[in-house]
Amino acid sequence: MMFRTISLTALVIMGLFVSVSNAQDSADYVLGTGDSISIQVHGEEDLSFETRIGGDGTIRYPFLGDIKVTGRTVAEVRWLIADGLKGDYLDNPSVNVSVIEYRPFFILGEVKKPQHYAYQPGLTVRQAIAIAGGLTERASEEKIELKRFVNGKFTVIQNVKLDMAIEPGDTITIAQSFF
Structure with missing residues (x-):
């Protein structure tokens, strides 16, 4: 059991130092409650800031008011802000x-620290x-459940494999083994 824990810890440490390019690093990432984002408007310090997306799924943006960002991609939010600022506030x-x-x-x-x-x-x-x-000691490596919010609903995946990628907001539940 000790060897398994040490091996898993080593894998985590190695994995955190590896640069991974996936949807979370791109404009396709779908924002959700709890994400922190940075908004930068070139040449406009008053319009550039960092914020955490609250429970209502909106951010408050100067001149534009509340903008619903959950369920939208990073690219969509960038377009919404740029489009909202264009014309009345900024030229381009x-x-x-x-x-x-x-x-x-x-x-x-x-798990030891749920x-x-x-x-x-x-x-x-x-x-x-x-x-x-x-x-x-009582954990089952075969009875792992993952809950994920997809298209406005929770999806439950049973018997998840250890090498399955997880996403922000996922809930992993490790069941007891009966042996």
């Missing part, structure tokens, strides 16, 4: 929106288990 705004901190993932059940943890792009179930201190 250059806007950049980026994720600076992803919403956490949750790991529950038969709670929420900071998400990092490229994270797998195996690495999430290592971050949570490893499996308990």
Whole structure:
């Protein structure tokens, strides 16, 4: 058991130092409650800032008011802000929106430290288990459930494999083994 925990910890450490390019790093990333974003408008310090997306899924932006950002991609939010500022406020705004901190993932059940943890792009179930201190003695590596919010509803995936990639906001539950 000790070897398994050490091996999982080593995998996590190696995985965190590897640069991973995936949807979370691109304009296609879908924003959600708990993500922190940076909005930069070239040459306009008063319109550039960092903010965390609240429970209502909106951000308050100068001149534009509340903007619903959850469920939209980073590229869509960039376009919304640029389009809103164009004309009345700026001639040709250059806007950049980026994720600076992803919403956490949750790991529950038969792990040593069940709670929420900071998400990092490229994270797998195996690495999430290592971050949570490893499996308990009663844990089942075959009975792993993952809940993910997809298209406005929660999707439950049963018997998840250890190498499956997780996403921000996922909830992983490790069940007990009966042996």
